Amino acid sequence: MTSRSLRFHFIGLVVADMAASLAFYRALGLDIPAEADAAPHVEVTLPGGPLLVLDTVATVRSFDPNWTTPSGDSRAGLAFACADPAEVDRVYGELVAAGYEGHMAPWDAFWGQRYAVLHDPDGNGVDLLAPLPGAAQ
Template structure:
């Protein structure tokens, strides 16, 4: 039996982000430009402005998101903090550069790390922190 394209894989862990300020549609566009995300599905809310659910694939994994709905939670979603989304990639410098070009802010430029990865961090325009890494090869990259 195959899993429908709009369904998350069973098992594993799928991050599900709350996007503030009615910008989930913008987030889908940004993740496409920055990380090569492909949209799987989006479900608009009844108000026509916000998304109640969206699902994209990035680097072989699922990411889900939705706009903030403070009318259901009692208050606006807090500023994102305490979570880092990590991308294990083939070329940290290329992925980092693409994210910066798409509008991410550099938190840590690519560097060779003691644990054996080339590693960088960016903050997306919606406040979420992303780390990007690839194992170092014999030439240091």
């Protein structure tokens, strides 16, 4: 196999309502300027360097006119690490109270993490996780 200089660069999401999607990701702690709400394309630098890229349906259709909204369950998911199990519970509770869809309430997963799943405004799975005390990581 030939040597390549590839590096992971971004996670892309197609969103129906940019402002609603950005509000959700702001609620998770991402620093996104308010003026981005009206943009058709937004890039947010995540800790460690990769980007979270959000494009409106119209933007995607401008270069892929045959693009259609996927049906069925989400095939992509994002995960946010929390400092501890209590933060998983707190963040999940805050976002559900703010009106976002909780998919799976926090639970102690058999693999040693406190885990919860939310849906962003477009139905993408967004996981919250933290190691359980005493769990091997």
